[in-house]
Amino acid sequence: MYSQVEQSSEESIAVATSPNPSRTTPHILIVGGGYVGMYTALRLQRRLRSNEATITVVDPQSFMTYQPFLPEVAAGHLEARHVVVPLRRVLPKARVLNGRVVSVDHAHHVATVRPASGPATEISYDYLVMAPGSVSRTLPIPGLAEHGIGFKNIAEAIHLRNHVLGRLDAAASTDDEAVRRRALTFVFVGGGFAGVEALAELEDMARGALKYHPELGPQDMRWVLVEASDRILPEVGDRMGRYTVEELRRRGIDVRLNTRLTSAVDRRIVLDDGTEFEAGTLVWTAGVKPNPLNRSTDLPLDRQGRIVATEYLTVEGADDAFVAGDCGAVPDLTRPGEYCAPNAQHAVRQAKRLADNIVATLRGKERKAYRHSYAGSVASLGLYRGVAHVYGVKLRGFAAWFMHRTYHLSRVPTVNRKVRVVADWTLALFFRRETVALGGIERPRAEFELASGQDRAA
Numbered sequence: 001m002y003s004q005v006e007q008s009s010e011e012s013i014a015v016a017t018s019p020n021p022s023r024t025t026p027h028i029l030i031v032g033g034g035y036v037g038m039y040t041a042l043r044l045q046r047r048l049r050s051n052e053a054t055i056t057v058v059d060p061q062s063f064m065t066y067q068p069f070l071p072e073v074a075a076g077h078l079e080a081r082h083v084v085v086p087l088r089r090v091l092p093k094a095r096v097l098n099g100r101v102v103s104v105d106h107a108h109h110v111a112t113v114r115p116a117s118g119p120a121t122e123i124s125y126d127y128l129v130m131a132p133g134s135v136s137r138t139l140p141i142p143g144l145a146e147h148g149i150g151f152k153n154i155a156e157a158i159h160l161r162n163h164v165l166g167r168l169d170a171a172a173s174t175d176d177e178a179v180r181r182r183a184l185t186f187v188f189v190g191g192g193f194a195g196v197e198a199l200a201e202l203e204d205m206a207r208g209a210l211k212y213h214p215e216l217g218p219q220d221m222r223w224v225l226v227e228a229s230d231r232i233l234p235e236v237g238d239r240m241g242r243y244t245v246e247e248l249r250r251r252g253i254d255v256r257l258n259t260r261l262t263s264a265v266d267r268r269i270v271l272d273d274g275t276e277f278e279a280g281t282l283v284w285t286a287g288v289k290p291n292p293l294n295r296s297t298d299l300p301l302d303r304q305g306r307i308v309a310t311e312y313l314t315v316e317g318a319d320d321a322f323v324a325g326d327c328g329a330v331p332d333l334t335r336p337g338e339y340c341a342p343n344a345q346h347a348v349r350q351a352k353r354l355a356d357n358i359v360a361t362l363r364g365k366e367r368k369a370y371r372h373s374y375a376g377s378v379a380s381l382g383l384y385r386g387v388a389h390v391y392g393v394k395l396r397g398f399a400a401w402f403m404h405r406t407y408h409l410s411r412v413p414t415v416n417r418k419v420r421v422v423a424d425w426t427l428a429l430f431f432r433r434e435t436v437a438l439g440g441i442e443r444p445r446a447e448f449e450l451a452s453g454q455d456r457a458a
């Protein structure tokens with residue numbers, strides 16, 4: 001299916017002539033196997049007959065991540081493997097390639113893929129689906145790139161869990177007051193969903209873990225939420241946003257509105273309200289921007305770098321290219337002149353419409369426009385606490401938390417994942433959650449290197 005061709009640079013390029021070299025069967029290339037990519041492929045494989053099209057999904061990861069559950073993974077309520085969906089298992093009729101698409105030349109219907117190892121590959125296609133999502137939107141703040149971490153993927157959630165628990169262990173094992181204070185200071189920048197939920201869940205977990213650290217008390221920990229605007233969680237509305245601020249402050253969390261981070265050099269946090277302190281943890285959750293891959297394509301972009309979509313989820317000016325999710329500017333027909341927000345609620349629904357429009361195109365039928373009124377949002381603020389604003393109904397506390405869990409359980413893809421998630425939650429009812437730091441997993445050779453070094457010294 002792929003052939004190696006000569007190339008002037010050091011690397012050779014394999015050219016895929018599409019799964020069917022005779023080109024009698026159209027080839028659909030899906031860039032990204034997240035919400036949009038996976039749901040589009042699932043629907044296409046269900047609706048298309050085997051001779052109607054072949055499907056290839058390209059993603060650096062071999063799984064789709066259910067991102068709304070990342071805070072619960074960080075907090076230890078859910079096992080990391082239970083919130084990801086293995087693409088090869090759920091897409092038996094598609095080809096899954098693990099690699100990063102580095103450019104798309106739509107004029108020639110060719111995408112270049114860089115696999116985890118081996119030479120770059122060119123893949124030709126008949127229909128393109130752009131779904132590489134978004135990346136953290138960072139700012140050139142001194143020290144941020146060196147000491148900050150985002151909260152967008154499973155690796156970051158696992159790391160933060162181990163890191164926070166590791167900081168408690170470190171603080172409990174030292175008599176140096178400055179070291180202890182720094183270890184127990186956790187700063188989150190950005191008061192959107194990801195930041196608020198991650199902070200609330202991790203603080204809740206750390207508070208629970210203090211039971212096993214008699215040297216430490218809740219008053220030793222300092223959790224700070226820094227938000228540049230005058231409110232947090234805009235998705236749940238003003239009133240629920242204010243309630244969330246009060247709830248977090250009641251728990252002793254230092255919520256600073258209208259405040260910006262100006263420096264994090266050497267882990268010394270400097271805020272523009274004049275405050276300075278040292279922190280062992282800096283989590284950056286101040287929004288997302290479209291995947292920079294968009295700029296390596298010849299597709300039309302708006303000023304924010306999003307691929308311009310029509311209401312039929314085709315790319316403007318290209319009837320055989322489709323786009324949806326965080327990487328696209330999709331018109332919101334329920335709010336004329338505005339665009340759909342980058343969230344899972346839209347991504348899932350857009351994926352279904354997008355897949356149906358591809359099927360319609362293949363069968364020479366009419367495409368339909370994407371239209372969805374935003375239903376509202378739910379957020380968890382730690383065990384048994386939450387906030388929600390759904391279909392005009394505002395909820396808080398246990399009711400909102402319960403709604404958060406039931407809603408996301410209904411949404412998490414595949415029956416297999418749902419059962420695993422329920423099993424995790426059920427276990428947690430009977431046993432305390434595990435609060436052991438397994439940070440060593442990130443440096444598995446450390447002990448061996450030490451042993452080898454000692455041996456050499458001997």
Ligand SMILES: Cc1cc2nc3c(=O)[nH]c(=O)nc-3n(C[C@H](O)[C@H](O)[C@H](O)COP(=O)(O)OP(=O)(O)OC[C@H]3O[C@@H](n4cnc5c(N)ncnc54)[C@H](O)[C@@H]3O)c2cc1C
Nearest residue numbers: 032034035036067068101132133325326342343344345347
């Ligand atoms: C912590 C967190 C909590 C959230 N909670 C909620 C919530 O409660 N409700 C809600 O509605 N939304 C929530 N969201 C937002 C929601 O998850 C996103 O809007 C949604 O994932 C967007 O779907 P997508 O398919 O566009 O992108 P993604 O699901 O991010 O998928 C993009 C895929 O593209 C792949 N990719 C990236 N670059 C390339 C490349 N160069 N080549 C090939 N593949 C590539 C990525 O690996 C990824 O698999 C949350 C997000 C986060 C981070």
